[in-house]
Amino acid sequence: MPIDMSSWQGRTDPEDGDLGLRWHQKIQPADQANEEGIMLLGFACDEGVSRNKGRTGAYGAPVAIRKALANLAWHHTGPVYDGGDIGCNDGNLELAQHRLGEDVSKALRQRHKVIVFGGGHEVAWGTFQGIGSYLVQKQYVASPEDDSSLNEQTAEPAPNVGIINFDAHFDLRNPPAGQQSEMGSSGTPFHQAARFCQLQGWPFKYACLGLSRTGNTQALYAKADSLGVLYKDDTELTHQQIEQTVTELQHFIDLCDYLYLTIDLDVFPATVAPGVSAPAARGVPFDIVELLLEPILAAKNQKGESKILVADLAEYNPRFDIDNQTARLAARLAWTIARAIR
Secondary structure: OOOOOOOOOOOOOHHHHHHHOEHHHHOEEHHHOOOOOEEEEEEEOOHHHHHOOOOOOHHHHHHHHHHHHHOOEOOOOOOEEEEEEEEOOOOOHHHHHHHHHHHHHHHHHOOOEEEEEEOOOOHHHHHHHHHHHHHHHHHEEEOOOOOOOHHHEEEOOOOOEEEEEEOOOOOOOOOOOOOOOOOOOOOOHHHHHHHHHHHHOOOOEEEEEEEOHHHOOHHHHHHHHHOOOEEEEHHHOOOOOHHHHHHHHHHHHHOOOEEEEEEEHHHOEOOOOOOEOOOEOOOOOHHHHHHHHHHHHHOEOOOOOEOEEEEEEEOEOHHHOOOOHHHHHHHHHHHHHHHHHO
């Protein structure tokens, strides 16, 4: 099925030549990918927010973010591809997350960096499944004596995958009692990621920045403490305390082999990001988030490559946006991330 590229439209300045290009003039459909670059994927889904008793509308986010990104100036090197959308149209969230995971894993195996446009924050469990699948395959190296033998494989050490989540909520909820453990919502993705790591024998490394204490129960804080989560409330993310926070964040990054960056747009004040599923009464100012993104985007592995494998943006809800304000914010974040990871 051809990838719909109709969202990629905008201004052209032919008189400026290659220096006047914008995203809509550079983006390519994924079926034309012939060298490693950045793969954009969409996750059009409301089901997780609905299950979590939130206000729906995030289904339309991937298209809206593309439209806001299309007209931004091109300041990048290397190709960017659009891999299309995974849609959840039948309430089968688990299948949609699995399909997203397959697309993320495939893109990583093709040596792309990946940016996913959600959707509710249930996108995170789909994204993490893809990272997990990719690293599980990478962890096991075939024996040189018989590279076709699954019985003679040797395992590399468990990877340290650092999840860094800018969010007003932990999203560590347990699935409701009486339901199967895989029945998640937009409130459960990092519980599911923790369970995955436990089953694989991997360490669970999770940092959550920008929490609203009014929106997270004592049970969630206790669970975060038991899992060793690095977390900061929105009231702690101030210019006065930024140096200490950056130091703690840098220590977290240094202990990680890979990073998964996820940004729930409800971490920002409602005046900055009105178009989200759960608007923040306080939130974290954009300039503080930018300062915290710097060490994350600058993190490199021993090969000099970005530690970030995948970044995603969650909870944008076009239904409640004002003058595309939140779409512009999401596009600016995607632009910044793309420029850093390649």
